[in-house]
Amino acid sequence: MPNVESYDDLVLHIAFARLKGNNFSLGTQILDKVGDERRFFGMSEAELQKTMNARSPILDDDYRRALLERALRQARHADKINVDFIYYSDSRFPRRLANCADAPLGLFIAGDTDLNASHIISVVGTRRATSYGISSASKFVSELASMVPNLVVVSGLAYGIDVAAHRAALDSGIPTVAVSAVPLDRIYPETHRPVAVKMIQNGGAVLTEYDFESHTNPSLFLARNRIVAGMCDCLLVMESDRKGGSMTTASLANSYDREVFALPGRITDPYSRGCNKLISTNGAHILTEPCDLAEYLGWAHSNVPQQKQFPLDLTDEQLCIVRYLDANADSLPVQIASAVSMSLADVQDALFQLELMGCVASTPAGGYSASH
Known part of the structure; x- marks a missing residue:
């Protein structure tokens, strides 16, 4: 193995986060046995096999060496284009997401947003949104922004409901975060680049788990849905057919014990069928008024924070x-x-x-x- 002392922690973190198949569950298990990322990359394959009591391609010397070299390129490119990398042990990493076993260990981020804000909603829906879905998404975001303090809106920057939610947040003057399925030196779809730039300029962010050498793949769009679901307190499904990315995101959110809400629609409307199914099968609460959602979540009134008192006998x-x-x-x-x-x-x-x-x-x- 190369001299790992020549690599700083940022490179080690990027490399470790990119281990094939790695996630919060696997990564923490490895570190519990090995100690830290520097030891993981500094040990020989034989030493790792003995320590882990396992054989795996991710322990291969050449594979780990290539990861470090790639991570060094990512760190340099990120610095060049003003992109940051936040690791799971960083206080800036979204703590709600960190509680999901399949969460990534690190995120590339452009922008400076509190990913641990006190109130975070994710808004999803079909790319083929109707005027009903778009106006409803805008209404819920704008009205919640006026009644809920420290609100952040998360979505995926896609056509339809996603970009409507981002635009409504911008119009309401609150931060909004896009979870991208492509590296941050690209924007998908490209036509939404002005929206992404405006989001960053107005206290929002665009983030992704994928480094700059990742290739666009349809599977990455489904994989990013777990981040959209995991980052939030509650998920709003504004319009969806019975199958699609929004239904997958709703399923993930339920598995993470997030509150899920769905906008009802006419039984004859294709892009209300998924929402109606979620409601009828108890996969989501019915979404009717923003004030009802805020009341259900206990967000309806802002309390003045008080100084908390702790026991005097604490060390x-x-x-x-x-x-x-x-x-x-x-x-x-x-x-x-x-x-x-x-x-x-x-x-x-x-x-x-x-x-x-x-x-x-x-x-x-x-x-x-x-x-x-």
Whole structure:
């Protein structure tokens, strides 16, 4: 293997995130056994096989060497075009997404948006949207923007419902994020480049898991739907036939325990059939008025934040963890460890004690939040 000391952490993170078949579940399992990314790329294939007690093409010396070389090219190109890479241990990484087992370990991002804003909705629907779907998407985004503080709108920049949601967010003066299925030195569809540029200029972002040498493939558009579903608190399906990407995204959102809402339509309208099916099979709540959605989610009223009081007998380390979780709900132990500069083992021990004390609570997805 090459001298990994010559590579900085950014290159190692990009390379590790790009391991074939890698995701949050597999990646954290590897790191639990190996220790860190530098050791993973610095060990020989034989050493890795012994440590992992497994054989796999991703442990091959030449394969890992090629990954590092490719990652170095990506880091240089990203810097050249003002694109950032956020790794799963970075506090900027969307913590809602980090709680999904199949989430990517890193994202390339253009723009500067709080991906952990207190309220995030994803809006999806058919590319062949009707005037009913487009006007409804615009109405829900604009009215929610006026009643819900710190709202971010996520979609996929596609024709139809996606771009209608982005435009409505821009018109309402709130950040909107596009999850792209192509590298960030390209925009798809190209006709939406002005929208993407305006999004970035107005506090939004365009992000993707794919590096600059990735080739466009239809399967990538389906794969990106898990990011759209995983980043949000709730998913709004505005128009869809019985099959399609929006129905896949709704299924993913349900599997991630997200709230799913669907816009009802006439039974004779092809692009309402999917929404009506979701509603009739309890795969989604019926979407009628923005205020009803906000009320259901508990977003209807903005409360003035108050200074939270913590037990006086907490250690400095425990207090640091609780304060971090108070601002970053549903965080995983590895994210906490990175944010508070503690070892993973020490964080896990502290979380156990804090949970017994009632200061933190574990979440179904394996994360932790401060108790309220």
